[in-house]
Amino acid sequence: MMQQVSVFKALADETRLRLVNLFVTSGKSLCVCEMVDALRLPQYQISKHLNILKNSGLISVQKSGTWAYHSINRDIIQNEKLYSFLKEFLSGDVFDEDIKNLDMRLMLREGDRCVVGFVDEKELVQLIVKKQPKSKISKGSTV
Amino acid sequence: MMQQVSVFKALADETRLRLVNLFVTSGKSLCVCEMVDALRLPQYQISKHLNILKNSGLISVQKSGTWAYHSINRDIIQNEKLYSFLKEFLSGDVFDEDIKNLDMRLMLREGDRCVVGFVDEKELVQLIVKKQPKSKISKGSTV
């Protein structure tokens, strides 16, 4: 298939656009469990869609132990034009919600590395609260 | 379907990318028979693919008698970023060949309007030769 076609085919799916949105908005390398938690879709779906993005040349992977950090290839996205287009084109309810979830999830990183696997919504909040050692300014402390 | 998805779905097909290439490279409104001759595909395919591009909001049509002039919507292509990306991304053998065919075909216009229907390759060359009234500089005239 023509490379141009495979790039647009890769982008022609809601789940994959949501993944691309995570990359262009966060600007980070993300590992699979983080994306699973952000999009709240089954792990096998995320993996498969990432594979399609990879085959089109849009993203690439760097393994670190069992973790797999995926990141967008800014060079293949010629002249940054597609990249900056995507950055402003991908917005709205679903995309924004995903970013909110991702931001929460990224608070669990240590030294900017992923250190936990899948975490459901409730568990995530608890873990974040537990992780804030210096914040005595939390609500309802000394009123 | 999300508008973002439908835009990329519209672009996720070789024939439709070839059509888009005609628009972004020529910068013109084109009518169906001209695109049929440029891409050398059956008329019903061109019409159907144009309809998909139209539904995604990428192009629009202006009728003039039986002729239908299609043109790309530069405003929906946000901030011109996608437009200029496409302009440089869509190149290579097939795309270039299409443009060569289109350029020939556009020589048959009169006052920048389409005045003939489908024309096969041989017929096209003959018509073009016939159309050059002032060119006494053609090959082999007064050597």
Next chain:
DNA sequence: TGCTTGTATGCACTAATTAGCATATAATAT
């Protein structure tokens, strides 16, 4: 070695997309 965990993938099923052909529509010309 065996267990757990993060990630990838094979298979069956279903849904979505495309091509091909015939035909419809609508404007023009005779």
Next chain:
DNA sequence: ATATTATATGCTAATTAGTGCATACAAGCA
């Protein structure tokens, strides 16, 4: 009216793509 021409569209078969589930793989840890 009728014929012609430019364009659109309905239908079917064929292909492609996505989902869901189970399971495989591979690295780290007991």
